[in-house]
Amino acid sequence: MRSFNFFGRFASAFHDYPSLSKIIFVSTVSGGSLIAYAEASTNNGNRGHVSHADAITSNSIAHADANTSKKKKVVVLGTGWAGISFLKNLKNPTYEVEVVSPRNFFVFTPLLPSVTCGKVEARSIVEPIRNIIRKRNIDVSYCEAECIRIDPANKKIYCRTARTAINTNSKQGEEFAVGYDYLIIAVGAQVNTFNTPGVEGNCHFLKEIEDAQKIRRNVIESFEKASLPNLSEEERKKILHFVVVGGGPTGVEFSGELRDFVNQDVLKLYPMVQHLVKITVIEATDHILNMFDKRITTFAEGKFLRDDIDVKLGSMVTKISENEISTRAKGSDKTTSTPYGMVLWSTGIGSRPLTREFMKQIGQGNRRALATDEWLRVEGCDNIYALGDCATINQRKVVEDIAEIFKRADKDNSGTLTVKEFREIMKDVIARYPQVKLYMQSRRVRDFVDILTEAKGNAAKEKIELSIEEFKSALSVVDSKMKNLPATAQVANQQGAYLAKCFNRMEECEKNPEGPPRFRGTGRHRFQPFRYRHLGQFAPLGGEKTAAQLPGDWVSIGHSSQWLWYSIYASKQVSWRTRALVVSDWIRRFIFGRDASGI
Amino acid sequence: MRSFNFFGRFASAFHDYPSLSKIIFVSTVSGGSLIAYAEASTNNGNRGHVSHADAITSNSIAHADANTSKKKKVVVLGTGWAGISFLKNLKNPTYEVEVVSPRNFFVFTPLLPSVTCGKVEARSIVEPIRNIIRKRNIDVSYCEAECIRIDPANKKIYCRTARTAINTNSKQGEEFAVGYDYLIIAVGAQVNTFNTPGVEGNCHFLKEIEDAQKIRRNVIESFEKASLPNLSEEERKKILHFVVVGGGPTGVEFSGELRDFVNQDVLKLYPMVQHLVKITVIEATDHILNMFDKRITTFAEGKFLRDDIDVKLGSMVTKISENEISTRAKGSDKTTSTPYGMVLWSTGIGSRPLTREFMKQIGQGNRRALATDEWLRVEGCDNIYALGDCATINQRKVVEDIAEIFKRADKDNSGTLTVKEFREIMKDVIARYPQVKLYMQSRRVRDFVDILTEAKGNAAKEKIELSIEEFKSALSVVDSKMKNLPATAQVANQQGAYLAKCFNRMEECEKNPEGPPRFRGTGRHRFQPFRYRHLGQFAPLGGEKTAAQLPGDWVSIGHSSQWLWYSIYASKQVSWRTRALVVSDWIRRFIFGRDASGI
Incomplete structure (x- = not known):
């Protein structure tokens, strides 16, 4: 079978040498350009094809005591955006990296709402962590376990094999310790129920692929149940009442997806x-989407009105029982109860048990997330970093250092x-305190002196002299x-890349620090502090319409943003496999509609 | 967005008018021809686009008492091969059909083993029942419930909403009754554990998509667990010991798939x-594959030996504990216990609780499956038919009627x-008793008289005269x-199509019966009895090699049969959607390998 061999060889070449896949792939679908480009990767090494002996050795090294090995051991907790971004950008081969996570795959979370109604398949937006790490030419291993305790004094973490196995006999619940030189906490967050009674047990969340x-x-089940013969009209209505709590991007996108599903597929299957x-x-x-520009909020609310999606603003959920959801309007004492069939709870995030436990341990007990400095180091700990949704940067105030400055x-x-x-x-101040730049942007000046001039009644610039009091007040x-960064994929991604770059140049910058000068103390900081660059945000509204808020206050709403959304989300996929799958899922949905099988 | 509108209109045209999809699609992949052809469907109607009013009316009719409606009500239990084949072939619009099944989708079961290791995705081999029925121009509705009791005296079935809902509050466990004029039982079978202790709870089965x-x-979990740092070599070996009980096509195919997964993907991900x-x-x-030709059995056993798959022949499983599987060799008293990580139990089928219960009720308590006559009518019941894995045809013996003949x-x-x-x-005898034809085929004669001549010592044909005794002994x-038909998709599919054709011509054949004459009694049978036409069988063995046993003793083994397998399984898909998905899954696997995400 010569033909088979040819095809087999071709396929395995593609499969074995991922560098082949660095092809620019431009697909122009009927004028709306759907562009998927390979992100230029500077790493050409292939670590997959090690021999058995090598593999066992590297494995044994990975699990040996970190102190006996020359390489510094970096333990990464989590395989979400922050963790993966760190791994993808780490290039320094002098580290030995161990990734610990109960989830052996990365999820492209911005497409999670698309999975809820079958626009995209679950498997199309996940990528096995082992597939990601085997393409790196650094020493990295993965261990499917959950970190349950951190012991910063002894530089150890304690792990437990996490997932409930399907066969009853495999090891689980066993604990083991892993030592580290550097610990990177990127475990993400979990849903915040704000202690509302009945949320656990009656609501759906949308954080994980499951x-x-x-x-x-x-959703499918609801339509099947509502189509049963033995029901009254009231009961059918109850089953088909979908409630979304929280008008943020996730809740809004799910509502849009559900409306599309009803209009496009339910029409045919459950008329x-x-x-x-x-x-x-x-x-x-x-308002819904209140973190977006007013224009977007207004458009979204208008579109939902036309789409017959009921938006209840200023309404607090007080309780969710098995059959009813109770709400109270702002400033009112009256509680209204409505029967429902399904509730999606998407209001905000809270910290995971591990994060909470660790915060107590290091005296950050009353915070929302792990506090780090501007270099993503956990405050009060050595060699522990935290990034992504489980952390917030505790930005230093300028006033605290004003005398030294x-x-x-x-x-x-x-x-x-x-x-x-x-x-x-001011050059050094701007480098050290990101809020100064933000303030200047908000005042629309390029030179801080202009602000001073204004304050001094437009005095001649060169004649101004500032006393310490004037300096302080300015x-x-x-x-x-100063504000906390949003808990988005974008922030986590940039933080992971930033931290990897720091790790790449750790030794170099130890000798030649490249950060701003220390105002308290001498010398300079090793690195520039982390700076978040907001690249814009999308809010898909259903009906092939998306609202996009792009940098520089550019707002785009409608079909064109939808195509932009398709292009960007295709290009941002973590691998060529998921890119191909996601694009083919979109095409499949266009042609065949969504699958309504209850699996 | 003109371009969008164009594409959208094109897509929706494809989507709305499935007749557009009757295009011959021939894809020649590097010489190995992969042919997917549309089965010619004679039904061009489109029932999807009914208005609300129509829909409600038809719905109310569907659930109204069957006696008040003019149309005869046919209730079909099950959405497997037999049920779907019946629905796809039923064309007579004078029936009102209600399908009752706890599973709102059809599964293309021959590809189930491909799903176990990720060669094909689960969703690619399922098709929603509502998608299938909305394309039919007959009056058919679907109800997601499980039939729990049949009351043949009152022509009613009792149903219960079956699946455990994810939200806790929707109706479940409620019973309701559905009346029928004709009942078609096609509920399939379940795994037979032969009461071996420990099978339930410790073993995997492979009957459903779940x-x-x-x-x-x-499988993925096993590899992750075996890669954990805190294990001994012994423990790793135990976790990675995969045991398949039963050397039939399912067990053999799973072993081959697993071996391929280990050789092709585990090598890279878990070296x-x-x-x-x-x-x-x-x-x-x-022998393994003992229902196949000797050549296939020998080839398969040889291939498994080379592939390092341990085949234990003549070995009975006596017990499965949480950690060990105990076996006893044939003719020996000694029991051996081996540690294992995972067991697939694929030995044979047994009847479902509903079937068992109904058999007791109608006095067939000690049988393996529902006994029907050659017209698929359940023995001892009026207007109840049974087909597929839940039924066996109780073939009438010629000797019973010999005097009348x-x-x-x-x-x-x-x-x-x-x-x-x-x-x-003999013309009538052959029409009435299929075993006569089979006997003649086995003797390789076209005329039964040749057999007589032989028996009579090659006497001159025309001079033979047969006494009743000679006739009986001949x-x-x-x-x-006579033998029972195998419990395969092929049999169920042919039975469904046969029964639909009977239903299509029910009234016509009532007036002008077209079956063989009744030897006991007068007149003719309404229809020809069911005849099974064996079209061959595949046994994929892994490594892109398949054994095929085709009609006329044609045996084909190797890569070429694998391509035949691809072609036939692509062409036999129930819809264009699943066909496209299955083919793209195969291509995806060639290019990117199997996904190892633990979802």
Whole structure:
């Protein structure tokens, strides 16, 4: 079978040498350009084809005591955006990396809402972690377990094999310890129920791939249940009342997906109950998508009105029972109860047990997430980093250091700063405190001196001299621009890449620090602090319409943004496999509609 | 967005008018021809686009009492091969059909073993029943429930909403009754554990799509568990010992798939444990694939030896504990116990609780499956049919009717039959008793008279005269050729199509019966009895090699049969959607390998 051999060889070449896949793939689908490009990867090594002997050796090394090995051991907890981004960007071969996570795959979370109604298949948006790491030319191993305790004093973590096995006899629940030189906590977050009674047990969440699969089965199940012969109209209506709690991007996207599913597929498959479907979005604040531009909020609310999606604004969920959801309008004491069939709870995030436990241990007990400094180091710990949804950067305020900054700036010890002295010090201040830049952007100035001039009644720039009090008052306002980064994939991704770059140059920067000067103390910081670059955000609204808020206040709404959304999400896929699968899922849905099998 | 509209319109045209899809699609992949052809469907109607009002009306009619409606009500239990084949072939619009099944989709079962290791995705081989029925121009509705009791006296079945819902509040466990004029039982079978202790709870089965998904997760899980750092070599070996009980086509195909997965993907993803994998097939008889030709059996056993798959022949499983599987060799008293990681139990089928219960009710309590006559009517019941794995045809023996046949044949009442008389009656006998034809095929004669001549010492044909005794002894041997049909998709499929054709012509044949004459009684049978036409069988062995046993003793083994397998299984898909998905899954696997995410 020569033909078979040819095809087999071709396929295995593609399979074995992923560098072959660095082909620019431009597919122009009927004018709407669907562009999927390979991200240029600087790593050409292939670590997959090690011999048995090699594999066993590297495995034994990986599990040997870190102290006896020359390589520094980095333990990464989590295989989400932050962890994977770190792994994909780490290039320094002097580390030995061990990834510990109960989930042996990465999930492309922005497409989770698409899975809930079958626009995309669950398996199309996951990539095995072993597939990702075997393409790296660094020493990295993976261990499917959950970290249950961190012992920073002894530089050890304790793990437990996590997943419930299907066969009853395989090892589980056993604990083992892993030592580390550096620990990277990227375990993500879990859903926050705000202690609302009845949420656990009656609601769906949408954080993991299993959640999306469950929702999909439940949606189909609802239509099947509502089509049974032994029901009253009231009962059918109850079963087909879908409630979404939380008008953020996830809740809004799910509502849109569900509306599309009802309009496009339910119409054909369950025509007798289609008119009974009701979708309600409950939002506690005054608007849905309130983190977006006003124009987007208005458009989304208008579109949902036209789509017959009921949006209840200023409404708090007080309780969810087995059959009813109770809400209270803002500023009112009256509680209303409505029968429902299914609830998706997508309101906000809370910390995982491991994170909570560790925060207590290191005296951060009353915080929402692990506090780190601007270099993503967990405050109060050595060699422990935290990033992604489980962490927040505790941005240092300028006012805290203001006396030291002034002293450093006042080179001639005159007690006042000239404009020249001020300008010089501001370079370092901007590098050290990101909020200064944000403040300048919000005031739309390129030179901080312009703000001073304005404050001084438009005095001539060069004549200004600042006393320490004036300096303080000028800079104290900038701290108002400090804010926590949103818990998004984008932030986690950038943090992972940032941290990997720090690790890549760790030794180099130890000798030649490249960060801003230390205002308290001497010398410079090793690295520049982490800076988040917001690249925009999408909010798909259903009906092939998406709202996009792009950098520079550019707002785009409608079909064109939908195509932009397709292009960007195809290009951002973590592998060529998932890229091909996601694109083919979209095409499949266009041609054949969504599958309604209850699996 | 003109381009979008164009594409959308094109897609929806394809989507709405499935007749567009009747395009011959020939894809020649590098010489190995992969042919997927549309089965010519004579039904062009489209029932999907009914208005609300229509839909509600048809729904109300469907659930109204069957007696008040003019149409005869046919209730079909089950959405497997037999049920779907019946629905796809039913064309007579004078029936009102209601399908009752706890599973709202059809599964292309021959590809189930492919799902276990990720060669094909689970969703690619399922098709929603509603998608199938909406394309039919007959009055058919579907109800997701399980039939729990049949009341033949009152022509009613009792159903219960079956699946455990994910949200806790939707109706389940409620019973309701459905009336029928004709009942078609096609509920399939379940695994037979032969009461071996420990099988339930410790073993995997492979009957449903969920089973295949569980096996896939378990296989991945086994490799992850075996890669954990805290294990001894012994423990790793135990976890990676995969045992298959039963050397039939399912067990053999799974072993081959697993071996392929280990050789092709585990090598790259889990190189450190690859050498510890052991696959054992335990078979109670002397050979694996014993329903196939000797050549295939020998080839398969040889291939498994080369592939390092341990085949234990003549070995009975006596007990399966949490950690060990105990076997006893044939003719020996000694029991051996071996540690295992995972067991697939694929030995044979037993009847479902509903079937068992119904058999007791109608006095067939001690049988393996529901007994029907050659027209698929359940013995002792009116208007109840059974087909597929839940039924066996109780073939009538020729000897039982031999006196009546002789009387009918002996037109001149001479007490003996001339060859002419014999030839005439044999036409009817062959039509009524399929075993006669099988006997003639086994003797390789076209004319039964040749057998007589031989028996009579090659006397001159035309001079033969047969007494009743001679007639009896000549025909008694043919009953030895009677055998039960195998429990395969092919049989169920042909039975469904046969029954639909009977239903299509029910009224017509009531007036003008087209079956063979009744030897006991007068007139003719309404229809020809069911005849099974064996079209061959495949046994994929892994490594892109398949054994095929085709009609006329044609045996084909190797790569070429694998391509034949691809072609036939692509062409036999129930819809264009699954066809496209299955083919793209095969291509995906060639290019990217199997996905090892534990979802």
